[in-house]
Amino acid sequence: MLGILAVACSSGSTTDTADALVDVQWMSAEPLSSGRESHTATLLPDGRVLIAGGLGELAGRIRLAELYDPAADTWTETHAMADPRGMHTATLLGSGHVLVTGGGSMTRAVSSVELFDPESNRWRLLPPMSDDRALHTATLLLDGRVLITGGWDSESTTGSAELFQPNTNQFVDAERMSVPRGLHTATLLADGRVLVVGGLALTTGEGIDAHQELLDSAEIYDPETDRWTSVGDLSRARSAHTAVLLPNGSVVVIGGHAADGTDLTSIERFDPASGEWSDAGQLLEPRSFHTSTPLPDGKILVSGGSRGQGSPEIFDPATGASRFSSTTSTARSQHSATVLADGRLMLIGGKNGDGDLLMQTETLLLPR
Numbered sequence: 113m114l115g116i117l118a119v120a121c122s123s124g125s126t127t128d129t130a131d132a133l134v135d136v137q138w139m140s141a142e143p144l145s146s147g148r149e150s151h152t153a154t155l156l157p158d159g160r161v162l163i164a165g166g167l168g169e170l171a172g173r174i175r176l177a178e179l180y181d182p183a184a185d186t187w188t189e190t191h192a193m194a195d196p197r198g199m200h201t202a203t204l205l206g207s208g209h210v211l212v213t214g215g216g217s218m219t220r221a222v223s224s225v226e227l228f229d230p231e232s233n234r235w236r237l238l239p240p241m242s243d244d245r246a247l248h249t250a251t252l253l254l255d256g257r258v259l260i261t262g263g264w265d266s267e268s269t270t271g272s273a274e275l276f277q278p279n280t281n282q283f284v285d286a287e288r289m290s291v292p293r294g295l296h297t298a299t300l301l302a303d304g305r306v307l308v309v310g311g312l313a314l315t316t317g318e319g320i321d322a323h324q325e326l327l328d329s330a331e332i333y334d335p336e337t338d339r340w341t342s343v344g345d346l347s348r349a350r351s352a353h354t355a356v357l358l359p360n361g362s363v364v365v366i367g368g369h370a371a372d373g374t375d376l377t378s379i380e381r382f383d384p385a386s387g388e389w390s391d392a393g394q395l396l397e398p399r400s401f402h403t404s405t406p407l408p409d410g411k412i413l414v415s416g417g418s419r420g421q422g423s424p425e426i427f428d429p430a431t432g433a434s435r436f437s438s439t440t441s442t443a444r445s446q447h448s449a450t451v452l453a454d455g456r457l458m459l460i461g462g463k464n465g466d467g468d469l470l471m472q473t474e475t476l477l478l479p480r
Contacts, residue, residue, distance in 0.1 A: 136476060140472070141378060141474060145471075146471060147467060149445075153460055155204070160182075162210055164179075164210070164213060167199070169469065172217065173217045174196055190233045193235050194224070199247050200214050205256070205258075206278070211226075212311065213225050220264070222246075223243060225428070226238065227281070239281065242272070245264070247263050247294040251300050251306050254304040256303075257275050269311075270294065271292040272285070286338055287338050289308065289331060290331055290340055292331050295310055299357050301332075308354055309384060311351050330342070330389075332384075344387070346380055350402075353367050353368025354368075363381070364382075364392050365381075365406050375417065377394045377398045379392040381429070393431075397421050399419070400445075401419045403449035405451060410428075412429065416440075420465020442464060443464035444463065448460045448462075458473060
């Protein structure tokens with residue numbers, strides 16, 4: 113049982129991004145064929161968007177995949193995955209294929225892996241990972257490999273990590289993290305290392321009570337040495353947060369779920385050069401299970417959250433200030449946010465403040 117679930121304006125423009133996004137309205141787009149949350153959305157090289165899996169009614173796992181054509185504003189059901197899954201990862205590889213790993217439901221995680229070919233619109237089963245995983249991370253490294261970290265294995269969170277090698281379609285074990293964690297973030301740094309932050313340490317299993325602990329720790333993986341190094345702790349433990357790499361190479365960690373059961377407004381910044389954390393600002397509303405989309409001018413659009421927020425915010429890392437932007441037509445959490453090739457931001461699925469699954473999608477034209 114998984115009780116923790118009750119992811120363009122140029123710098124030279126004369127128009128402030130926050131001002132522009134107050135005036136621009138969200139537009140409804142063609143809905144999905146069915147409501148889903150905890151799915152993945154991947155922008156393909158040809159401009160289409162692949163939606164894979166997710167959780168549906170009664171938190172059931174979904175096999176169905178759909179493709180969105182932005183030019184026609186249409187969804188097309190494509191071949192279903194071999195295994196139903198939600199809370200998984202999807203990574204666009206250098207070949208243009210999409211690697212989907214793990215996932216599962218609220219009661220079971222899986223180790224299975226599938227590869228989507230955009231030319232044939234078909235899935236292919238690959239050899240599985242070494243561990244079952246849901247609520248884990250997958251990070252595309254500079255050399256084309258994919259780093260898989262942590263997650264929930266149906267009984268507890270794990271500290272294990274493994275590397276997907278695209279030349280062989282095989283996984284090899286990587287050094288374990290110092291702390292088991294799921295619902296964390298993993299961010300590729302400018303120098304090719306990976307920063308893993310926060311998350312949840314969870315223990316369940318037959319005959320024992322569930323125990324969970326929010327984490328304030330962070331560590332960095334070096335692909336060249338296959339070594340993890342612990343770095344400074346956050347000021348607040350958190351899970352279900354977001355992390356964004358800034359143009360200056362630092363990383364901001366935004367919101368998340370706190371140890372006392374509330375959601376956070378706090379934002380913290382990590383400096384890879386010093387290895388230190390600092391206060392970066394505050395959201396206007398507490399948020400977890402939200403999305404954070406970097407904009408070309410360095411600001412960040414934060415949308416949704418588990419409290420049913422329908423008012424996105426524009427956070428400016430340079431000043432630490434946040435401003436509300438135009439309100440979405442539907443409040444949502446555990447949705448996806450994808451910047452389309454034409455410059456629109458698209459929000460897909462999720463669930464609303466009442467916990468109802470959403471089919472609705474909407475787009476916002478980002479200022480250039």
